[in-house]
Amino acid sequence: MNEKIGIKEMLGVAARLILGGVFVYSGWLKAMAPAEEFAYAIETYRVVPAVLTMFVAVTVPWLEIYLGVFLVTGVFTGYSAFCLGALLVGFEGLLLQAIIRKLPVTSCGCFGASKSNSLSYEFVQNLALLALAALAWKCGGKLSIDSKIDSYD
């Protein structure tokens, strides 16, 4: 337990916990609601083919929960942060095309369908989350299960 932690690492750990926590929360909210609810939100973006919306609606919440848990606990920290970053880039793409096409998206589906901010608000919020993902990827290795295992042998 004598890991020396600098400011950078502290920020990295904080970014890891915040980003992981946000994804666990958003995934949990979606997993607790009917998948149809999230599927309808996905449909409004008019990107995913109709036959795939239910599959995406069922898969994404669990992916968010698992990656979020990995990031919070620090298992495969780098990969988890990278995957969540990639997921965020995908979400940003969806939001951006909806903003450009002026699609009538009433619920972005980001935190379930029950509450939703404007698309541009969500876009900016995701940019902040992307920054956290980068920080967690680069300096989030301390106080993690990874670091415990690596120092074990």
Next chain:
Amino acid sequence: MPARQTARKILIAIMLVCAATLITLTCRQFSIGPARPSPAWRAFGPENARIQIYEYTDFACPACRHAEGNVKNVLELYKGSVRVNFKHYPLAMIHPWSFHAAAYSDCAGRQGKFLEYAGLLFENQEKWAQAKDKPKEFAEYAKKLKLDVPALEACTEEQATIRQVQLDMAEGDLRGVSATPTFIINGKRAVGGGQFLNKVKYFDIVLKK
């Protein structure tokens, strides 16, 4: 030994996945999680009421018709302390027109007459519930309540209306609803009017706490 370390990490990752899955599924089983409120026209009582009731109902189900009176009485008796969120759960396999009835009632609700329309549907259940063709009663009740019938008919065909009913059904499925009426009262389940009244007996105790 990187291979050994990786194996350990994989093992822990698998354990975390199992734990996260188990916790989430358990939460789902016990309906822990944010409830989706009903639209304003079919939610009755103050939002912050101490007793929150979610009622899954089918307009063509006789037991729902009988229970409806009790729900109204409870709302009256515990005014200010109870909120009822009316949810559609049409059992379309046995009641061919109940999905349509749900859509019509929602559209009547958008015109401010949900309760009145729902009342007529329940009252005259035998007339339309098992009809061979689309019941003319749906439009008749709308006329009787002086609703804008063409707008109402158009509304019932709208995707948003159909989705609203489908979402209620999907939510009911997720909460393990299989019969109507099913009530979820502050997270606890009551199936049928009898069980509902049994739970009502404890309302005074809940409100005294």
